[in-house]
Amino acid sequence: MRKRATFAMLAAASALGGFTGPAAYADETVGDIQIIDVSVNGGKSIAVGLADKTVTVSVTAADPSGIWDADFYLWRGTDPDNPDGYITPNEDTTPADCVASSATTSTCSKTFTFEPDWWLTNADAGTWKVGVDVWANDDSWTQRDAYTTTRLQRYSKLTVNAGPEPIAKGKTLKVTGKLTRANWDTDVYAGYTAQPVKLQFRKAGTSTYTTIKTVSTSSTGDLQTTTTASVDGYWRWNFAGTTTTPAVSATGDYVDVQ
Structure with missing residues (x-):
């Protein structure tokens, strides 16, 4: 059975698509794009037992040109450039699933899978910050390091x-x-x-x-x-x-x- 400390195996795990090392993020907005809401697991804490659990993270955003794509990341610590832990979505390089509710507004989603028999340890339980990136069709974009938080809990x-x-x-x-x-x-x-x-x-x-x-x-x-x-x-x-x-x-x- 393979286990890790919260941050010790991020580099190795990134090859499997479950984790990746963080880029240098900073809150920034270019253009008229706006984040309206971010939802993690339907607003509920993420309670994981001994089996894999997959949850959805979504963002609703608006821009005059319409929304093109979005991405998410969970992290812990005080500095997003040097986090204590960092989690990315499944198939992190693929576009988000974006559903338009109007010409300007869409809700974009990705999934995260938590694997207790592979990388989760007891130390991972607790509060995680939720970072969000959103891009519009006219190249407007926004980055928010900690738009909201979520709790990862031991079932x-x-x-x-x-x-x-x-x-x-x-x-x-x-x-x-x-x-x-x-x-x-x-x-x-x-x-x-x-x-x-x-x-x-x-x-x-x-x-x-x-x-x-x-x-x-x-x-x-x-x-x-x-x-x-x-x-x-x-x-x-x-x-x-x-x-x-x-x-x-x-x-x-x-x-x-x-």
């Missing part, structure tokens, strides 16, 4: 088990579970340690969960607590998420109280 899972069931009213109910997230260094799901997770309950026949208490995960990501059984309903764990890990809720476990 999370959360389980729950409440018992015994059925249980007599007023008896002690034990609720367990486990919070795990993708470990891109070892290609397994591993326990997420020392994270606050809410125990929530939804009474049968209702649609809203109420938080009962907050419990921290163990060194292996396990959760365990007790509560008093009162009425029929569903128990679940709810994790709010972090910068590197998305929020997740367990599927409610129904308990029959007799």
